[in-house]
Structure formats: C-alpha cells, structure tokens
Amino acid sequence: MKTPFRLLLLLFAGVLVMGCDSDGSGDDGPLELASINDIIADPALGRDPNTGAPIQTSRYSLVSLRTGEVVLSYDNDNRADSASTEWDLGFQGTNIIVNGGTSGPGQGAALLMEALFDEVEEAPADGELRVDGTATCDGGPALAICPGSGNGWYNYNPANNVISPIPGRTLVVRTADGRYAKVRLLSYYQGNPSPDAITPETPSRYYTLEYVFQDDGSRDLTTVE
Amino acid sequence: MPSRLILLLVFLLGTAAPLYAQNQPVVLDTSKVIPLGPVVVTATRTAKALEDVAVPTTIITAEKMEVEGSVRLGEVLESVTGLALFDDHGSGIQVQGFDPDYTLILLDGEPIIGRTAGTLDLDRLTVSGLERVEIVRGPSSSLYGSEALAGVINLVTQTPLEGRAASLRTRYGSHDTADLAATLEAGNEQFGARVLFNRYSSGGYDLTPDVFGPTTPNFTDYTADARLRAALSDNTTLRFGARLAVQDQASEFAISAIDGGMIPHDQREDRTDWSIHPEIQQRLSRKLQATGSLYAARYQTGTDMTRRDDGSRYFTDSFDQRYGKAEVQLDALWSAKHLSSLGGGYIQEQLGGDRYADAEPEAQTAFLFGQHEWIPSRLLTIGMSARFDAHSDYAARLSPKASLLVRPSEKLRFRASVGSGFKAPAFRQLYLVFTNAAAGYSVFGATQVQGGLDRLQEEGQITEVFLDPSTFAAIEAESSIAFNAGFTAEPLDGLTVQANGFYNNVHDLIDTQPVAQKTNGSFVYSYFNLERIYTRGVETEITVQPLTNLTLTGGYQWLQARDRNVVDAIQDGSVFGRRENGRDYRLTLSDYQGLFGRSPHTGTLRATYALPEYRFTASARARWRSRYGYRDVDGNNIPNRDDEFVDAYGVWDLTLTKSWAFPIVELLSLQLGVDNVLNVTRPSLIPSLPGRTLYAGLSFQL
Numbered sequence: 061m062k063t064p065f066r067l068l069l070l071l072f073a074g075v076l077v078m079g080c081d082s083d084g085s086g087d088d089g090p091l092e093l094a095s096i097n098d099i100i101a102d103p104a105l106g107r108d109p110n111t112g113a114p115i116q117t118s119r120y121s122l123v124s125l126r127t128g129e130v131v132l133s134y135d136n137d138n139r140a141d142s143a144s145t146e147w148d149l150g151f152q153g154t155n156i157i158v159n160g161g162t163s164g165p166g167q168g169a170a171l172l173m174e175a176l177f178d179e180v181e182e183a184p185a186d187g188e189l190r191v192d193g194t195a196t197c198d199g200g201p202a203l204a205i206c207p208g209s210g211n212g213w214y215n216y217n218p219a220n221n222v223i224s225p226i227p228g229r230t231l232v233v234r235t236a237d238g239r240y241a242k243v244r245l246l247s248y249y250q251g252n253p254s255p256d257a258i259t260p261e262t263p264s265r266y267y268t269l270e271y272v273f274q275d276d277g278s279r280d281l282t283t284v285e
Numbered sequence: 286m287p288s289r290l291i292l293l294l295v296f297l298l299g300t301a302a303p304l305y306a307q308n309q310p311v312v313l314d315t316s317k318v319i320p321l322g323p324v325v326v327t328a329t330r331t332a333k334a335l336e337d338v339a340v341p342t343t344i345i346t347a348e349k350m351e352v353e354g355s356v357r358l359g360e361v362l363e364s365v366t367g368l369a370l371f372d373d374h375g376s377g378i379q380v381q382g383f384d385p386d387y388t389l390i391l392l393d394g395e396p397i398i399g400r401t402a403g404t405l406d407l408d409r410l411t412v413s414g415l416e417r418v419e420i421v422r423g424p425s426s427s428l429y430g431s432e433a434l435a436g437v438i439n440l441v442t443q444t445p446l447e448g449r450a451a452s453l454r455t456r457y458g459s460h461d462t463a464d465l466a467a468t469l470e471a472g473n474e475q476f477g478a479r480v481l482f483n484r485y486s487s488g489g490y491d492l493t494p495d496v497f498g499p500t501t502p503n504f505t506d507y508t509a510d511a512r513l514r515a516a517l518s519d520n521t522t523l524r525f526g527a528r529l530a531v532q533d534q535a536s537e538f539a540i541s542a543i544d545g546g547m548i549p550h551d552q553r554e555d556r557t558d559w560s561i562h563p564e565i566q567q568r569l570s571r572k573l574q575a576t577g578s579l580y581a582a583r584y585q586t587g588t589d590m591t592r593r594d595d596g597s598r599y600f601t602d603s604f605d606q607r608y609g610k611a612e613v614q615l616d617a618l619w620s621a622k623h624l625s626s627l628g629g630g631y632i633q634e635q636l637g638g639d640r641y642a643d644a645e646p647e648a649q650t651a652f653l654f655g656q657h658e659w660i661p662s663r664l665l666t667i668g669m670s671a672r673f674d675a676h677s678d679y680a681a682r683l684s685p686k687a688s689l690l691v692r693p694s695e696k697l698r699f700r701a702s703v704g705s706g707f708k709a710p711a712f713r714q715l716y717l718v719f720t721n722a723a724a725g726y727s728v729f730g731a732t733q734v735q736g737g738l739d740r741l742q743e744e745g746q747i748t749e750v751f752l753d754p755s756t757f758a759a760i761e762a763e764s765s766i767a768f769n770a771g772f773t774a775e776p777l778d779g780l781t782v783q784a785n786g787f788y789n790n791v792h793d794l795i796d797t798q799p800v801a802q803k804t805n806g807s808f809v810y811s812y813f814n815l816e817r818i819y820t821r822g823v824e825t826e827i828t829v830q831p832l833t834n835l836t837l838t839g840g841y842q843w844l845q846a847r848d849r850n851v852v853d854a855i856q857d858g859s860v861f862g863r864r865e866n867g868r869d870y871r872l873t874l875s876d877y878q879g880l881f882g883r884s885p886h887t888g889t890l891r892a893t894y895a896l897p898e899y900r901f902t903a904s905a906r907a908r909w910r911s912r913y914g915y916r917d918v919d920g921n922n923i924p925n926r927d928d929e930f931v932d933a934y935g936v937w938d939l940t941l942t943k944s945w946a947f948p949i950v951e952l953l954s955l956q957l958g959v960d961n962v963l964n965v966t967r968p969s970l971i972p973s974l975p976g977r978t979l980y981a982g983l984s985f986q987l
Contacts, residue, residue, distance in 0.1 A: 114725075114805070114806065153806070174858075174859035176861065176869055176870070176871060177869065198751075201749060201802070208799060208808070210922075214920065215917075215920045215921070215922050217916075217917055217922075219916065220916075224917070224918075224919065224920025225920055226861075226920050226921060227861040227862050227863035227869040227870075227919050227920055227921055228859070228860070228861020228862075228869045228870075228871060228921075229861075244869075246867060254865075255918040255919060255920075256918060256928065261541070
C-alpha cells in the first residue's frame with residue numbers, strides 16, 4: 061500500500077525536477093526503489109491434450125515503469141493500447157518484450173547485465189542496448205531479452221519444474237519515451253513466495269519485480285539498498 | 286590360503302600364472318614366510334600380484350564380505366574409502382567424484398549391461414558366488430573402452446574347485462528383508478561345475494508416512510548362476526559362465542486431483558536380465574597364450590502404472606537392450622622383462638522399448654588394444670597400453686595409458702599413471718525419439734535429430750529452427766585425461782599407509798541444447814558436446830594391527846569436483862547467489878563447493894576383531910561424509926546456500942559372526958548384525974538410508 065504513495069512522491073519529485081531543470085542539477089540523491097507485485101502474465105489454463113501446448117491467450121500484460129501500473133492486461137482482448145507508448149515492458153509466460161523494434165512503437169530497448177542491481181549505476185550507451193527484432197540470441201528468436209532457460213533472465217530446474225530468476229541479473233531498460241530504468245526480477249510465482257515454498261500447485265506466470273525509474277532523462281541509475 | 290590362491294590362479298588363467306611365476310622369481314622364494322599376496326586381473330587384463338600393479342587397485346575378498354555381512358554389491362562398495370553411493374534411478378557408485386555412468390562394472394571381465402539414467406543399480410547384484418571384487422580407480426579405457434573413465438569394478442566369481450561341496454546361506458532382517466543363497470559344486474582335476482541360486486526380497490519401507498506410498502518398494506529378486514571349467518587338454522582350458530536374474534517390484538503412489546484430493550495409483554516394475562560367457566584359453570607355446578571369448582547379454586524392464594479405482598493405465602514404459610561381443614586376446618611373455626598383450630573384438634548392440642520403438646537402433650563397435658609391460662629391474666615396472674574403438678554412430682577414439690611402478694624396497698612402492706578415459710554417448714543421447722505429451726517438448730538423439738526435425742517441419746509443427754542439423758559435427762564420446770600418483774608403505778610390521786592423488790580433466794561432456802521452437806511454444810532439444818569438468822582429490826588409508834587379533838583401518842578422501850564453465854564464470858564475476866532475504870551477492874570460488882552430490886570430505890573406519898581359535902569375528906564399520914549439494918533454490922544452478930545441502934552424516938554398522946565345525950556339516954555359522962546403529966535417516970533426501978536395521982543369518986557348508 062506504500063507503493064502508490066511512493067510513486068506519487070516520485071512523480072511529484074519528477075515534476076519538481078522538470079520544474080527547476082535550468083541548472084541541470086543531479087544532486088537529488090539516489091533513486092527510490094519501487095516494486096510491482098504479481099503482474100499476471102497469461103497463466104496457462106491447462107494443456108492441449110493433443111499437442112501438449114499450454115492453453116493460453118498468448119497475449120502480453122503491458123506495464124508502465126513510470127506509473128508502476130499494468131496498462132493493458134493479457135485478459136483484455138482489445139489490444140488497441142498496445143500500439144501506444146504508455147507501456148515499457150510486456151510479460152507473457154517467460155517472455156519479456158520491450159516497447160520498441162518489432163514489439164512496439166516506442167523507443168524501448170533493454171540489456172540484461174550480469175551485475176548486481178546496486179552495481180549498475182549508469183545505463184549503458186544506446187549502442188549496447190538491444191532492441192526486439194534486431195537483437196540476436198544464441199539459438200532463439202531475436203529479442204532484447206533472450207527467451208529460454210539459461211539464456212535470459214531465468215533458469216528452469218527440470219528436477220522440480222521451477223522457474224527461478226537468475227540471481228545477479230539486472231535488466232537495464234530504455235522506456236518507450238526514452239527514459240532509463242533498471243529492473244530486478246524477484247519471482248515468477250504468485251505472491252513472491254520463498255523458493256522453498258514453491259510447489260507444482262503454486263500459480264506461475266505472476267511476476268514480481270523491483271526497479272528504479274530515472275525520470276530526468278539521464279543514464280544515472282545510482283541506488284542504495 | 287596361499288596354496289589355494291595359487292591353485293585358483295592356475296585354474297583361472299591356465300598358463301598365465303606359471304609364466305608370471307617365472308617372471309617374478311621372488312614369489313617362489315620359500316625362505317619368505319610372507320604369504321603370496323592376492324592376485325588381481327582387472328588392472329592389466331592379466332593375473333598380477335596386487336602389490337605389483339601400477340594403478341590404484343583395491344580388492345575385497347569373499348571372506349571380508351562374509352565377515353561384514355554384505356549380501357548386495359552396494360553394501361560392499363559403500364564401505365570402501367573414496368567410494369560413495371548415490372541414489373538416482375537405483376543405487377549407483379561414485380568413483381573419484383564421477384557420476385555412476387562413468388564406472389564400468391564387470392562380471393568376470395565382461396560388462397554388466399542395463400543402466401537407467403546412467404545408473405547401474407548395485408542392488409541388482411548379489412555377492413554370493415564371488416571370490417572377490419576388484420576396484421581399479423582412474424581410467425582404464427586403454428583396455429576396456431567406453432565407460433571405464435572413472436574406474437572399473439570387476440566381480441570375480443569363484444572357480445569350481447576339486448571335490449564336492451554345498452552351501453546354504455539364509456538371512457532375515459528388518460523390513461522383511463530376506464536373503465537365501467544355495468550353491469552346489471563338484472569337480473576333479475579336469476572338470477568342475479558350480480551352480481548358485483539366490484533369492485533376495487524386501488518388504489520395502491516408508492520413511493515418510495505422511496506421503497502416500499512407500500519410500501522404497503517391496504521386491505523379490507532371483508539370481509541363478511552357473512560356472513563351468515574344463516581342461517580339454519594340457520594346453521586348452523574351457524570356461525563357461527551363465528547368469529539369469531529376475532526382479533519384480535510393487536509400489537504405490539498418488540497424484541493430486543483437480544479437486545485437491547489424492548488419486549492412488551499402483552506401480553509395478555519387472556526386470557529380466559541374463560548373460561552367457563564361454564571362453565577358451567589355448568597355450569600356443571611356452572611363451573604364447575591365446576584367449577577367445579564370446580559374451581551375450583540382454584536386459585529388459587517394464588514399468589506399468591495404473592489407477593487403482595478403475596485400473597486405467599496411467600503410464601507404461603519398456604526397455605530392451607541386447608549386447609553381443611566376440612573378443613580374442615594374445616598374451617606373450619617374451620622374456621622375464623617383457624610381457625605383451627594384444628587383443629581385438631567386435632561388439633553388436635541393439636535397443637528396443639517404447640522410447641526407441643521408432644528407430645530400433647543398432648550399433649557396432651570394433652576395437653583393438655595392445656599392452657606392453659617392461660620390467661627393466663626389480664626396482665621398476667613400466668606399463669603402456671592403448672585401445673582404438675571405432676563405433677558406428679560417434680567419432681572413433683584412441684585411448685592411451687602409461688604407468689610406472691617403483692619399488693625402492695619391499696616395504697615401499699610408488700605408483701604413477703597417466704591415461705585417457707572415455708564414455709560413449711548414452712543410448713538416449715544417440716537414439717532417443719521422444720515427445721513429452723504433457724509438456725509438449727521433443728528430444729532427439731544425435732543420430733535422430735535431422736530426421737525428427739524434418740518430420741516435424743513437414744507436419745508444420747516448427748516455427749523456427751535455431752541450429753541446422755546438417756551443419757552439426759558428429760557427436761563425440763565424453764573423454765578425459767587423468768593423472769594418478771601415490772604410494773604404499775609398510776614402515777612398521779602391522780602398519781600400512783597408502784595414499785593416492787588424482788586429477789581427472791574431462792571434456793566434451795554431453796548436454797542438451799534447443800535446436801528449434803515448436804508452434805506450441807515448446808522447444809526441440811538435441812545433444813551436444815558442451816560441458817567440461819574436473820575432479821581432483823587424495824585418497825588415503827592406514828591399516829594398523831595393534832593386537833594380533835585386532836585390525837584397524839582408517840580411510841579419508843578429499844575431493845573436489847567442479848564444472849569448469851562455472852569456475853570460469855565465477856572468476857569472471859558473473860555468478861551470483863540470492864540470499865534468504867532476497868538480496869543477491871556475487872559468488873567467489875570458495876562459495877562453490879562443486880557438482881551436486883559430491884562430499885568434499887569422506888571417511889571410513891573399520892575394526893575387525895577375530896579369534897580364530899573360537900571361530901569368532903566381530904566387525905564394526907563406519908562411514909562418514911561431509912555435506913553435499915542436492916538442489917538449487919536460488920536459480921544459479923549450483924549449490925551455494927545452506928538450504929541446498931544435505932547435512933553431513935555418519936553411519937555405523939556392526940556384525941558378529943560365530944562358527945562351529947562338525948563332522949558332517951563342515952561349518953555352521955551364525956551371524957548377527959545391526960546396520961546403521963545410530964539410526965540416522967534423511968527421509969526425503971536419501972531414500973536408501975532406512976534407519977537402523979537388524980538381521981540374523983545362518984549358513985551351512987557341507
């Protein structure tokens with residue numbers, strides 16, 4: 061319940077910063093950590109008995125990092141809003157897309173860095189960021205965030221069928237409107253349970269993540285935990 | 286005992302033993318009261334005194350197995366320093382830190398077939414009828430080819446002796462575990478025959494009563510075995526071995542229903558395996574001997590799971606493996622200083638069963654090996670061997686090995702060897718054609734991926750091909766280079782110290798990788814040479830005899846088994862862990878204990894107190910292992926958090942044996958035993974650790 065308040069504060073701060081942009085001061089300190097809980101990313105309703113394919117809508121839930129809200133949910137079949145720059149990241153199953161390239165009209169791009177969240181103090185140069193449709197993945201479709209176990213943000217454990225975010229992966233995102241953010245994925249399961257508590261019955265395709273959003277257009281992503 | 290051993294040796298090897306005796310005049314020195322040490326055959330494929338073998342070799346005699354109350358092979362091996370049992374589709378053995386797939390298990394020198402997920406279940410194998418078990422550590426692919434990468438374990442059966450004998454052994458213990466073994470043997474100088482019948486059964490047990498279904502199932506296992514020998518002439522010896530084993534297993538389990546209830550299911554498994562092994566040995570001249578052998582084996586299993594309330598089938602699976610081998614070996618003693626062996630053969634394998642039904646794959650291997658031993662002086666023995674294996678479905682391999690034995694004195698021996706080992710791609714890695722109907726993904730073996738992918742593409746099931754199978758290089762065997770170096774010293778009478786250091790560098794380990802994506806979103810996988818690991822460690826053992834009746838043995842192994850790709854990534858700073866509080870941290874090399882299932886420290890203790898005049902023996906054994914990783918919780922695929930480890934544990938076993946001699950019944954023995962005296966269990970983590978068990982056994986020898 062704290063989050064919306066924090067976000068409001070963040071927005072307010074953003075407005076203030078924009079308001080007194082003239083001296084370009086960056087001394088407004090480390091960015092505030094925000095989180096989004098249980099982004100419902102097209103939960104499978106079962107399996108097709110013939111093909112084994114999960115029964116799903118294959119639609120993405122689209123999320124704005126600026127507001128921390130789901131802009132368009134997977135269960136809404138009116139997809140008009142997907143052609144907007146209101147969203148920054150899309151989630152469907154284990155797939156994550158950015159609002160750019162072949163996935164959306166925005167300036168979205170991303171880079172999954174092998175670094176601790178706090179170590180990423182500056183977004184990489186634009187040339188290093190990857191865009192859906194032009195990025196290359198070893199043995200996979202061309203997406204900024206490569207799909208598949210061990211290729212991108214998660215590892216799949218065949219022993220217990222659990223999907224775990226790989227620790228020490230920080231996702232740097234250029235948002236649809238060209239701002240920068242960094243994201244840490246916490247869980248793929250409803251309610252962000254302790255990994256110990258995940259059973260085959262735990263509902264999956266529920267993303268919980270924490271992030272910071274740099275609204276001033278700079279690459280500065282300094283945080284303190 | 287010594288004269289018996291020599292006799293055995295003569296029978297076992299025809300003329301090899303006399304040749305050997307000429308070769309080593311020392312052993313005929315009657316002024317030495319020291320008995321002729323045990324003879325082993327596995328390390329060099331020729332008979333050789335254990336103390337003169339240049340590679341690390343351990344021997345476990347029938348006498349020892351009896352005193353320790355062992356009935357199955359697993360119990361024998363788990364008390365050997367440096368070996369650890371590992372549960373994965375059966376009870377497998379870890380040698381020098383390798384998974385069970387990498388140790389070759391032989392019965393009288395011929396491979397026992399039938400592995401599930403790489404594990405040859407040691408509980409399949411009775412120790413009845415064995416004369417000894419030989420364990421060779423380090424690669425022996427230069428003589429045996431595939432699978433002899435971590436080591437070789439050879440079960441050597443007793444040769445039928447002269448005269449007539451019969452024995453009956455019975456044993457009953459906790460969990461309705463019963464073992465019955467009967468043997469009959471008869472022979473004269475020329476012929477001998479020995480038959481064995483063994484029945485082993487258990488009622489199973491349940492360590493987790495709150496979970497439906499037993500921890501281990503109830504089963505009944507039968508083994509029938511026959512061994513024959515015939516001296517057809519002074520120069521020709523024929524030997525024949527045959528074995529049939531059958532097992533039935535019953536278990537139950539439950540799957541959760543949509544409404545949250547549990548639906549009970551029954552599970553039945555059956556297994557039949559047999560082997561026959563005729564062998565002829567012909568002395569060609571005083572210096573030359575030829576051995577020809579044929580070996581055929583078959584291994585079949587079936588699994589059937591049915592829903593209890595309506596009997597409907599939930600899952601069924603079958604597997605059928607056939608193996609045939611023809612082989613010749615020529616041994617030549619050129620002089621007292623040079624001994625050579627040359628051999629070659631052909632192996633035919635065939636697979637059937639549900640997962641291979643489409644392909645019914647067949648494979649052929651042709652091989653050639655040579656060995657030369659040069660003994661320039663009593664101080665030095667230099668051995669060299671190499672084997673070439675050409676297989677129909679993976680790249681040909683050459684496996685060389687060199688070894689050195691230095692004897693500065695009778696009380697001190699140094700051993701060093703360097704060799705290469707390999708393990709052929711497993712059947713599934715070559716031939717699997719499998720689609721998981723529930724999850725939608727497909728897996729193809731290396732020989733099937735082109736055809737399988739073409740078929741899926743024709744059916745319109747593929748959205749994207751990531752890797753084009755036509756560009757794939759032929760899959761290669763997993764291979765290693767290994768170094769072993771150590772010593773055996775007897776600084777005082779009654780004190781023996783042994784140590785061996787090892788380093789195994791393994792490359793081309795096979796793993797899966799996606800090659801295409803299907804329209805249902807799942808992937809198509811195939812197998813590739815991707816991974817690299819290394820294992821290194823030190824095995825040490827000290828034996829002391831503080832009293833004439835008491836022998837104490839202590840053993841310790843330090844082991845490190847690591848994935849080289851993980852080590853590189855940790856050094857790059859790109860491997861992290863996630864703490865219980867959800868925070869991430871960067872791993873250092875000291876946070877990485879290594880591969881799952883490996884304990885860095887293991888130890889054994891053994892005390893044997895024998896009073897021969899009272900025919901009484903007491904034996905106590907302990908084995909301990911430090912903690913080992915068993916799962917990944919924080920998504921980095923390696924064990925690093927405390928909750929990813931099985932805690933260290935130690936197990937004590939005790940056995941008391943008392944025998945009596947009578948006029949007709951030559952020997953009657955009563956044995957009482959307690960396994961796992963301290964009642965250590967890890968219910969859901971180690972299903973093969975049933976807690977304290979008691980047993981009593983009675984045996985007769987006529």
